[in-house]
Amino acid sequence: MIETLFSLAFLTQVLRIALPYALAAMGGAITERAGVIDLALEAKLLFGAFAAAVVGHATGSPFLAVLGGLGAGMIVAAIQIFCALRLAADQVIVGVALNLLALGGTRFLLQLFYGEGANSPPVPTFGSSLLGNPILWLALVAAVALPFAIARTRWGLRLRAAGDRPDALVSVGVSPVRTRLAAALVGGALAGAGGAQLTLAVGGFVADMSGGRGYIAIAMVILAGWRPQLAALACVVVALAEAINIQLQVAAVGIPSELAQLLPYFLTLAVLIIAGGKHGRPPGSLGKL
Amino acid sequence: MTARRLIGILLAANVALVIAGWVFVPAAAKRAGSGLRVGLVFDVGGKNDKSFNESAWRGLQRARDELGIHVEYIEPSEGSDRESALRTLAARGVDLVIGVGFIFGPDLERLAVQFPKVRFAGIDYSPSPGVGDLPNLAGLQFREHEGSFLVGAIAALVSRTKIVGFVGGMKIPLIRKFEAGYEAGVRHVCPTCRVLSAYAGTEPKAFADPSLGEALASAQYSKGADVIFHAAGKTGDGVFAAARRHDGRAIGVDSDQYEAAPCCVITSMVKGVDVAVLDVVKQVIANEFRGGLHELGLAEKGVGFVADERNRHLLPIEVVTRVRALSEEIVTGAIKVPDR
DSSP states (O other): HHHHHHHHHHHHHHHHHHHHHHHHHHHHHHHHHOOOTTTTTTHHHHHHHHHHHHHHHHOOHHHHHHHHEEEEEEHHHHEEEEEEEIIIIOOOHHHHHHHHHHHHHHHHHHHHHHHHHHEEEOOOOSSSOOOGGGHHHHHHHHHHHHHHHHHSHHHHHHHHHHHHHHHHHHTOOOHHHHHHHHHHHHHHHHHHHHHHHHHHHTOOOBBTTTHHHHHHHHHHHHHHHTOOOHHHHHHHHHHHHHHHHHHHHHHHHHHHHHHTTTTTHHHHHHHHHHHHGGGGOOTTTTTTO | OOHHHHHHHHHHHHHHHHHHHHHHOOTTTTOTTTOOEEEEETTOOTTSSSSSHHHHHHHHHHHHHHHHHHEEOOOOTTSSOOOHHHHHHHTTTSSSEESGGEEEEEEEEHHHHOOOEEEEEEEEOOOOOOOOTTEEEEEEOOOHHHHHHHHHHHHEEEEEHSSSEEEEEEEEHHHHHHHHHHHHHHHHHOTTOOOEEEESSSSGGGGGHHHHHHHHHHHHHTTTEEEEEEEEETHHHHHHHHHHTOOOEEEEEEEEOGOOTTTTTEEEEEEEEHHHHHHHHHHHTTOOOOOOEEOOOOTTTTTEOOOSSTTTTTOOOOHHHHHHHHHHHHHTTTSSSOHH
């Protein structure tokens, strides 16, 4: 049992489980830092997964499938921003509505495209090596580049201003809406890539396959104090706990699986309390226009 | 356009989509033949899940084509209200309403009382505590443990590592039946074999999480298992993905799942949901419908395993012969298969 936890296979498994969570969480962190409540992560994952299946099946290329996932995430983000900022709708409600739309909508589109209500035709995958999966590299690059970009670039400064003091942006002639849209598109692309990973990991889209991962991701964003790198780390902790839970079950050490399934949430809370979530604070204008 | 109006439109569009997904009544709904109207509500996974629901769908299609009944069906999505789907059909004056899956149990009981003229049938139905037999509710149960015993024996006979795996969906007594029978089958032919066992969760979504299924099966293959049997609905898709990745062997469930991974699926524990659906429709037509529980096991051909031309290259003939002999022993009662 113990030596399993230090094996390469175990590490690979943790990363595979972590990818959809972490990409969604980083996407959510960016969007929220720009001042938009991002409850629509579940929709971005699910539509991303669906688009990846459609593109992957049509073209036979897993790379294009990932691009399809990115695109779908961006489209959902664009709709979200349009409703939330242009039409000034309540951002929480927009998020929930999009999530529900994703549940029914992907099923409807499955029916429309393939005449099936539950799953897509098979989709080519990247093969068994995790290192050959560009989604992993995208996540790693994002985890390193996003904190840097937020802290040190003009784009990041404007993004933070859009989240904290949009009036300050207006005073220097920059549109907060555009800044937020740009941030949300980047965030949507990341979450959409997470959805593509869901599909590519099993070689097909299955209805409702996001299984609430988007909600876990947004919880991690909040726990991590809206810092994308910490949110991604929290997601790795969730994945670690999930993988340990799997190993505990398989090793049959006698811990009830119901109890072991609490582990991800328990461990994440513990880590974030210790790692100091208190430095994080919500963007000043989160959810406001 | 105000924000409020937009939200209204979004919600309305959503409701419309959900309903569109529901009432996808097949175009070729003929009214010839007996003219009986049969409504069916699918479980999580939907009618083309290559598994349990698909088997029910096949039975319904056969009933439509052979008996000339009028068919309506609903595929509720996760989170939508299953009870209202059953109620919709019952209220539309359908003669027989079938709920596919254990999850419909309490809803069927309530509706059977409210609609005494409509006949109800529940696949995998087991009565809630304190609820007796209802004259217009037939519970169609399967002795899954018997079929699982046979594929357990196959797994043990095919395994080289003498370690085999089981991946269950939601942790409930129904899925425990599969696991118990499987374990007993493994032990019967190979007392020293080990069975690794894991469940995807404790909620219905545990039947629709292929990523998790992939992770569970990968862990078992990494631990040395070389054959894995799943009873996990769509979560099982992940088991097949893991089998492809690890070049392992897998055993399908409910329907013949060879197509899902021709490299790896050595056999499937098939559940005659199609036969059960067809039979209950026939009973209604012949006026022989009876409420109460009906159990279908090996003897009734309600469960079994797949051995045909397609999986011959994965399943040695001597294994098939041996397991057919075991099947006979179960039918005659020489072997008692545990169900928990």
